[in-house]
Amino acid sequence: xxxxxxxxxxxxxxxxxxxxxxxxxxxxxxxxxxxxxxxxxxxxxxxxxxxxxxxxxxxxxxxxxxxxxxxxxxxxxxxxxxxxxxxxxxxxxxxxxxxxxxxxxxxxxxxxxxxxxxxxxxxxxxxxxxxxxxxxxxxxxxxxxxxxxxxxxxxxxxxxxxxxxxxxxxxxxxxxxxxx
Numbered sequence: 741x742x743x744x745x746x747x748x749x750x751x752x753x754x755x756x757x758x759x760x761x762x763x764x765x766x767x768x769x770x771x772x773x774x775x776x777x778x779x780x781x782x783x784x785x786x787x788x789x790x791x792x793x794x795x796x797x798x799x800x801x802x803x804x805x806x807x808x809x810x811x812x813x814x815x816x817x818x819x820x821x822x823x824x825x826x827x828x829x830x831x832x833x834x835x836x837x838x839x840x841x842x843x844x845x846x847x848x849x850x851x852x853x854x855x856x857x858x859x860x861x862x863x864x865x866x867x868x869x870x871x872x873x874x875x876x877x878x879x880x881x882x883x884x885x886x887x888x889x890x891x892x893x894x895x896x897x898x899x900x901x902x903x904x905x906x907x908x909x910x911x912x913x914x915x916x917x918x919x920x
Contacts, residue, residue, distance in 0.1 A: 751904050754859050755852035764851075764858040771846035775839070784840040785847075794844050795906055797837035802895060804830035805871060809892030812885045820885075824878040827871055827888060834868055856905055863898035867891045 743749075754760070775781050786793030808826040811819045841864075845857035870891035877884035 747900050748904075751856060751901060754856050757855055758851075760855040760858050761851060764854045767858065767861070768846045768854065771842045775843050781843060784836070784843045786840065792840070792844055794837060794840040797833060797840055798902070800833040801830045801837045802899065805895055806892060809889050812888050820878070823888070824875065827875045827878070831872060831875060838864075838868070853905060856901060860898060860901045860905065863894055863901065867895040867898065870894065
């Protein structure tokens with residue numbers, strides 16, 4: 741395996757893992773079939789912004805989720821309603837962020853980046869499921885804190901994968917990043 745920090749070595753290993761191609765191709769075909777060319781695809785792509793919509797929306801998802809995890813870890817119990825509201829807001833914004841990210845990934849032509857995107861999809865889907873379970877637990881009067889913190893740890897680690905795709909490999913721009 742190449743040198744460099746462990747997270748980078750792992751992402752580069754994923755980039756070379758052709759075993760991820762069949763599931764990536766299957767999910768890609770489903771996404772492109774569900775979101776046909778037209779105004780919805782243009783909206784989710786961010787054509788009206790002049791660049792990808794997904795990174796902008798993901799900040800509105802990850803910010804509240806990370807804040808909720810911070811409150812869960814370090815805040816007094818009296819702040820639990822704030823953590824619940826932050827989770828709820830993040831879950832609402834997650835729907836268009838998820839859809840725009842799926843479309844952006846499905847339109848990616850480079851197999852190595854589709855592989856990394858599949859890992860990102862799996863990780864963020866896991867975090868989304870755990871955050872949803874945490875929110876439901878909190879609404880029903882249960883704790884939900886452990887679920888939320890676990891989701892936050894997964895989303896935090898996934899942030900590295902997503903950052904690699906957007907800042908190093910310039911996914912959604914059609915260009916290859918200068919950093920190798």
